[in-house]
Amino acid sequence: MPSYKQLLALIAGLAIAISAQAQNYPNKAIKMIIPFPPGGATDIVGRIVAEALSKELGQPVVVDNKSGAGGSIGTTAIARAAPDGYTLGIATVGTHAANPACNPKGGYDALQDFAPISNLARTPNVLSIFPGIGAKNYQELHAYLKKNPGKVRYATGGACGVHHLTGALFTSLTGTDIIHVPYRGSGPALTDVMSGHVELFFDSLPGSLAHIQSNRLRPIAVAWDKRLESLPNVPTYAELGLKPINDAVWYGLVAPAKTPDDIVKKLNAATLKVLALPEVKERIVQSGSEPAGTTPAEFGAEIKAALERMKNTVKTQGITFDPSGS
Known part of the structure; x- marks a missing residue:
């Protein structure tokens, strides 16, 4: 069994390693999973932000459309990815509120399995x-x-x-x-x-x-x-x-849970910076959405509130999940 001093040294070493990882981040390409097919509103917003983040972070942010099961397949893949900042994903009211409320056994926990980064855009x-x-x-x-x-x-x-x-x-x-x-x-x-x-x-x-x-x-x-x-x-x-x-839908950026806080903060700062760029704002507006931009805590609160609203709707309306999709 390691001694108390050895445990403290191990913890300190891990903290230093995580800090160094965040300081050097990113040093390779980042994958952004979009849990819907190309061409839809989620994909459009995701690609606009991915392109801008590539320039801001100095590394490619490569879009991976992983669709199916109302977004659950791609969202599950985001949740199960390594929490190192090199797999990100787009979250929506559908993936993080409606689907989990309607199908609690869908493969992921909308609140526990993700690290919110920022709301990207809201859409009527x-x-x-x-x-x-x-x-x-x-x-x-x-x-x-x-x-x-x-x-x-x-x-x-x-x-x-x-x-x-x-x-x-x-x-x-x-x-x-x-x-x-x-x-x-x-x-x-x-x-x-x-x-x-x-x-x-x-x-x-x-x-x-x-x-x-x-x-x-x-x-x-x-x-x-x-x-x-x-x-x-x-x-x-x-x-x-x-x-x-009368609630609009939204599209946000998330990482897997346990992604280091320093990386989440760096991604949030980069995201807010690109969302403020006139050319990015214009492209999002032209797509029919409105740029957002929040802190991780604010976006996490939005996810939680939307999930509670959807749970209430499912309960009051007696909606049940049908795996056949009918």
């Missing part, structure tokens, strides 16, 4: 409809839903995702009876709504905005703290008396 959600049903605003849509209980469907990018839970809460708050139709991604859902196979669509704004602007979708409400410049005539959920679903 939007409820849009197939224009062919005739409703021009929320009041007309609500009347239409009331006249057709159990006959109207809403599409989302997947079961147990944030938009599924939003749709379930919308159904409860409005006293309507609409049927969830989950798709394996927002792209197929969008196609079916625009063709009239499904009437309603809950989505994040970047995926729907171009189709709204081309009049292939009709926007009804947005989740944001004020009306959007791009959709000035569309009310927020809060304006419509639906404040519980």
Whole structure:
């Protein structure tokens, strides 16, 4: 058995080694896992930040799209990576709140298995409809839903995702009876709504905005703290008396739990610096999002609050996880 002095020396040696590791960090390429396919809002924001961080840190930040199971596959890979700062990942309301609330056995603990670094961007959600049903605003849509209980469907990018839970809460708050139709991604859902196979669509704004602007979708409400410049005539959920679903989604940067604090601090400082760059801000805004930037503690608090909200929604709406995705 080592003596007390030997243990103290060992602990001191480890502390010195960790400090040296942080001082030399990074000295090789960093992998950023994005738990969704290329082309979506999560991927767009992640790639913008990865490119900027590569320049700021002096090492490549290489994107690895590891999609599947509503983001759970890639998020599990982030949680299980070595906590050395060379594997980072993008966290979303879906991966760190909706999915864990709906499927607690999804392979990771949203609070314990990650070291939050910073919120990167926030994005409005939007409820849009197939224009062919005739409703021009929320009041007309609500009347239409009331006249057709159990006959109207809403599409989302997947079961147990944030938009599924939003749709379930919308159904409860409005006293309507609409049927969830989950798709394996927002792209197929969008196609079916625009063709009239499904009437309603809950989505994040970047995926729907171009189709709204081309009049292939009709926007009804947005989740944001004020009306959007791009959709000035569309009310927020809060304006419509639906404040519980007026929360925007977010995309943040995380590392595996037990990543050294000095590395987390260095990554946070670099992230805040690149988010303040005019060219980065402009690209994020053009994508339909708004740059954020927080301390690790602030982002951790946001994750915890979102998870609690989603757990409450799952409980009150009686939502259960279906591994078939239906």
